[in-house]
Amino acid sequence: MDTATAPQRRVPRPRADAVRNRERIVTAAREMFVEFGPDVPLDEIARRAGVGNATVYRHFADRDALVRQVVLSVTDRVAAHAERGIAAADTGESTAFEALRTFVHAAADERIGALCPMLSAAFDPHHPDLTEGRERLEESIEGLMERARRAGELRADIAVGDLMVALSQLGRPLPGTACPDMDRFIHRHLQLFLDGLMAPARSELPGAAATLEALRQH
Amino acid sequence: MDTATAPQRRVPRPRADAVRNRERIVTAAREMFVEFGPDVPLDEIARRAGVGNATVYRHFADRDALVRQVVLSVTDRVAAHAERGIAAADTGESTAFEALRTFVHAAADERIGALCPMLSAAFDPHHPDLTEGRERLEESIEGLMERARRAGELRADIAVGDLMVALSQLGRPLPGTACPDMDRFIHRHLQLFLDGLMAPARSELPGAAATLEALRQH
Amino acid sequence: MDTATAPQRRVPRPRADAVRNRERIVTAAREMFVEFGPDVPLDEIARRAGVGNATVYRHFADRDALVRQVVLSVTDRVAAHAERGIAAADTGESTAFEALRTFVHAAADERIGALCPMLSAAFDPHHPDLTEGRERLEESIEGLMERARRAGELRADIAVGDLMVALSQLGRPLPGTACPDMDRFIHRHLQLFLDGLMAPARSELPGAAATLEALRQH
Amino acid sequence: MDTATAPQRRVPRPRADAVRNRERIVTAAREMFVEFGPDVPLDEIARRAGVGNATVYRHFADRDALVRQVVLSVTDRVAAHAERGIAAADTGESTAFEALRTFVHAAADERIGALCPMLSAAFDPHHPDLTEGRERLEESIEGLMERARRAGELRADIAVGDLMVALSQLGRPLPGTACPDMDRFIHRHLQLFLDGLMAPARSELPGAAATLEALRQH
DNA sequence: AATGAATGAGGGTTCATTCAT
DNA sequence: AATGAATGAACCCTCATTCAT
Numbered sequence: 025m026d027t028a029t030a031p032q033r034r035v036p037r038p039r040a041d042a043v044r045n046r047e048r049i050v051t052a053a054r055e056m057f058v059e060f061g062p063d064v065p066l067d068e069i070a071r072r073a074g075v076g077n078a079t080v081y082r083h084f085a086d087r088d089a090l091v092r093q094v095v096l097s098v099t100d101r102v103a104a105h106a107e108r109g110i111a112a113a114d115t116g117e118s119t120a121f122e123a124l125r126t127f128v129h130a131a132a133d134e135r136i137g138a139l140c141p142m143l144s145a146a147f148d149p150h151h152p153d154l155t156e157g158r159e160r161l162e163e164s165i166e167g168l169m170e171r172a173r174r175a176g177e178l179r180a181d182i183a184v185g186d187l188m189v190a191l192s193q194l195g196r197p198l199p200g201t202a203c204p205d206m207d208r209f210i211h212r213h214l215q216l217f218l219d220g221l222m223a224p225a226r227s228e229l230p231g232a233a234a235t236l237e238a239l240r241q242h
Numbered sequence: 243m244d245t246a247t248a249p250q251r252r253v254p255r256p257r258a259d260a261v262r263n264r265e266r267i268v269t270a271a272r273e274m275f276v277e278f279g280p281d282v283p284l285d286e287i288a289r290r291a292g293v294g295n296a297t298v299y300r301h302f303a304d305r306d307a308l309v310r311q312v313v314l315s316v317t318d319r320v321a322a323h324a325e326r327g328i329a330a331a332d333t334g335e336s337t338a339f340e341a342l343r344t345f346v347h348a349a350a351d352e353r354i355g356a357l358c359p360m361l362s363a364a365f366d367p368h369h370p371d372l373t374e375g376r377e378r379l380e381e382s383i384e385g386l387m388e389r390a391r392r393a394g395e396l397r398a399d400i401a402v403g404d405l406m407v408a409l410s411q412l413g414r415p416l417p418g419t420a421c422p423d424m425d426r427f428i429h430r431h432l433q434l435f436l437d438g439l440m441a442p443a444r445s446e447l448p449g450a451a452a453t454l455e456a457l458r459q460h
Numbered sequence: 461m462d463t464a465t466a467p468q469r470r471v472p473r474p475r476a477d478a479v480r481n482r483e484r485i486v487t488a489a490r491e492m493f494v495e496f497g498p499d500v501p502l503d504e505i506a507r508r509a510g511v512g513n514a515t516v517y518r519h520f521a522d523r524d525a526l527v528r529q530v531v532l533s534v535t536d537r538v539a540a541h542a543e544r545g546i547a548a549a550d551t552g553e554s555t556a557f558e559a560l561r562t563f564v565h566a567a568a569d570e571r572i573g574a575l576c577p578m579l580s581a582a583f584d585p586h587h588p589d590l591t592e593g594r595e596r597l598e599e600s601i602e603g604l605m606e607r608a609r610r611a612g613e614l615r616a617d618i619a620v621g622d623l624m625v626a627l628s629q630l631g632r633p634l635p636g637t638a639c640p641d642m643d644r645f646i647h648r649h650l651q652l653f654l655d656g657l658m659a660p661a662r663s664e665l666p667g668a669a670a671t672l673e674a675l676r677q678h
Numbered sequence: 679m680d681t682a683t684a685p686q687r688r689v690p691r692p693r694a695d696a697v698r699n700r701e702r703i704v705t706a707a708r709e710m711f712v713e714f715g716p717d718v719p720l721d722e723i724a725r726r727a728g729v730g731n732a733t734v735y736r737h738f739a740d741r742d743a744l745v746r747q748v749v750l751s752v753t754d755r756v757a758a759h760a761e762r763g764i765a766a767a768d769t770g771e772s773t774a775f776e777a778l779r780t781f782v783h784a785a786a787d788e789r790i791g792a793l794c795p796m797l798s799a800a801f802d803p804h805h806p807d808l809t810e811g812r813e814r815l816e817e818s819i820e821g822l823m824e825r826a827r828r829a830g831e832l833r834a835d836i837a838v839g840d841l842m843v844a845l846s847q848l849g850r851p852l853p854g855t856a857c858p859d860m861d862r863f864i865h866r867h868l869q870l871f872l873d874g875l876m877a878p879a880r881s882e883l884p885g886a887a888a889t890l891e892a893l894r895q896h
Numbered sequence: 897a898a899t900g901a902a903t904g905a906g907g908g909t910t911c912a913t914t915c916a917t
Numbered sequence: 918a919a920t921g922a923a924t925g926a927a928c929c930c931t932c933a934t935t936c937a938t
Binding site: 063182185186190192193194196198208209211212213215216217218219220221222225227229230231232234 | 433437443447449
């Protein structure tokens with residue numbers, strides 16, 4: 025048994041400035057990924073965060089570790105939106121589908137789509153650091169969809185993966201574009217997609233519903 | 243008097259092997275952009291094409307010139323699909339919306355979405371080499387949509403840019419994914435989006451219709 | 461409030477080793493330009509300086525920036541010689557023409573001629589970084605010549621540009637030569653040229669005196 | 679005994695167009711070396727000559743072989759000038775020193791100095807192809823100088839190498855310059871140098887006279 | 897014989913990562 | 918703990934040279 029699993033680890037409390045630096049790095053990284061795409065140099069992220077480049081490596085072993093942290097941070101924020109939607113549906117504050125619509129637009133505003141470009145070929149989406157967050161996100165979205173499905177507002181032939189993928193794809197910026205008013209288009213297209221999700225189904229879908237298992241297989 | 247000093251340079255028909263190489267390079271580039279994203283090294287493209295790296299530069303002045311050729315090649319193929327759709331609608335072979343559906347799925351199979359990742363920040367989408375092809379594409383898609391609109395099958399609050407952007411976004415591979423069966427998802431999500439495009443509209447869309455002018459502004 | 465966000469960036473004194481590296485790079489570059497000509501690979505310069513290639517780029521944005529620094533460094537040293545010559549003439553330590561002779565030979569020993577080959581076609585001799593140094597050099601040489609001219613020792617039909625060009629040309633190594641005893645020839649030929657500069661003039665010169673304006677026009 | 683030394687070699691007469699191409703290549707190379715410096719790509723030379731790049735290699739085994747041919751061609755032309763000068767001196771058409779002056783300026787107009795930059799570090803000035811031409815050149819210049827020396831017009835402490843080196847150095851273009859009116863400066867500075875060569879000597883020269891042996895040693 | 901095309905080695909430059917202060 | 922500096926591997930691109938028509 026090593027220290028990592030020991031019940032009482034000696035964790036010297038992190039210094040306040042170290043914590044602040046870590047947060048600033050993640051925030052800067054998220055902003056710059058959104059703004060400049062996945063290839064932004066780490067040195068630039070460090071500069072935006074106001075720290076030296078080596079400080080980034082003190083907090084994150086390598087580029088992927090930083091990316092994971094950013095993914096996790098966005099995942100958490102989006103999951104919170106989904107959970108809020110569930111609450112709204114359960115309290116009757118809005119219909120389940122309305123809650124779903126609200127959630128989708130909110131997730132887009134969190135730049136969930138901007139995360140995708142970060143995921144370089146080398147990125148491992150199944151990394152342990154991410155599972156907890158992803159499960160929380162999936163469960164909450166699933167809960168939201170299930171309520172809409174039960175209410176007969178959501179077509180029955182789609183699964184949570186369908187929504188997640190489309191949300192990511194439609195929500196990400198057009199490449200080669202720093203186009204800030206792309207937002208308008210994003211919300212239009214999400215709205216159209218949501219219309220396509222409504223029951224009754226207007227067409228037969230090819231393939232099988234994108235469950236989470238299906239997404240994980242690749 | 244000899245040909246070398248003659249005012250008009252003799253333009254000897256291009257050699258067969260050079261033409262073959264050029265095509266192989268473009269094909270390899272298209273495949274590798276789809277498969278590995280926009281940052282794939284030119285050396286790898288050359289290897290896949292079975293030529294030396296410098297041969298790529300003989301045919302294309304720099305990376306952007308190659309990218310433009312790939313974009314042009316896909317643009318042409320997709321425009322051909324759209325024109326075929328127009329013909330089908332005009333002959334009554336299918337309804338206009340059915341022709342639109344067929345076109346959208348065919349365009350996805352041509353990997354139109356894979357073009358997006360190629361468009362790095364440095365890429366100039368307004369390059370003269372591209373205008374003709376883009377206009378042909380836009381006109382044909384517009385023609386197809388106009389027929390569906392007139393038939394009352396397509397909601398009236400969208401424009402050609404809306405379809406093109408969504409088609410590109412939904413049609414491109416999830417980043418960090420070599421996932422070959424992503425195709426199934428792509429067609430599902432396009433189908434859902436198309437359902438959202440049908441008249442009557444099921445919701446009010448935010449923003450203004452994405453005309454081509456709007457797309458060009460960024 | 462922390463230093464990172466403070467308006468005035470703290471400029472911590474440059475690290476000792478960085479300064480040392482910078483100087484070593486410039487020195488190595490000067491030596492290798494003299495020895496191997498203008499096309500010497502930067503990697504070789506880095507090797508001679510005992511640093512990695514990228515370190516060169518940390519200190520100098522690109523090849524031209526390094527070349528400029530070398531030019532500046534030689535310019536300064538040569539200007540110092542000219543100023544010393546002026547002082548010698550003014551104190552009567554030597555005649556003005558003797559001071560001029562001494563200066564010319566000293567400038568050759570500083571390898572002023574070796575600078576020329578560095579000036580590739582891409583090099584911009586009017587770069588702001590260089591103006592101050594060049595003006596100092598020109599003024600000091602002009603001062604030296606003026607004294608010799610007034611003393612009636614220097615022929616009247618030449619200007620400062622004539623001397624500078626000839627000094628550069630005669631002082632540079634024969635190309636394709638690592639010939640170390642070329643120095644002997646250089647000083648012989650400069651001496652002959654100086655003899656030609658003495659008053660009274662032995663021939664009529666074609667063209668107009670090479671003033672600095674004339675040199676800058678090209 | 680092989681064909682090379684056989685008394686009667688089978689030399690299929692060169693085709694007329696091949697001879698013409700060879701000459702055009704050498705001419706183009708000389709012009710472009712003068713105009714653009716030593717690094718001009720062979721492809722550009724081929725283009726200027728109006729032939730394909732491979733044709734250059736049919737005539738010249740590699741870049742150095744072409745350079746040698748250009749050197750030889752200029753050498754011949756300059757030697758012819760020197761021989762004409764000797765004749766002028768011998769017939770009393772002009773004084774020996776006047777003939778020397780005329781020769782020096784003519785040699786500069788033949789761009790003898792422009793050859794220098796071609797001589798990259800790899801270039802071998804002692805190649806057998808060049809010896810005959812160089813000897814002819816040296817002998818003719820030596821003859822011209824000897825006549826001026828005997829006439830008491832040329833100082834006694836210089837040798838043929840001194841003149842050749844200075845002529846090459848002063849006659850070559852300032853680097854980084856396509857400056858066409860550099861010619862004016864060139865002739866001024868050669869004139870000054872010639873003044874320095876006149877007897878009586880105005881100073882004592884350092885080192886030993888640059889004989890041809892001295893030049894060959896390096 | 898001449899050509900257009902192909903090649904591969906090499907240079908400049910960038911950037912993720914490691915080192916020394 | 919934090920930093921500026923250093924590193925080397927990898928990429929894009931050029932060009933002398935060779936190959937195939």
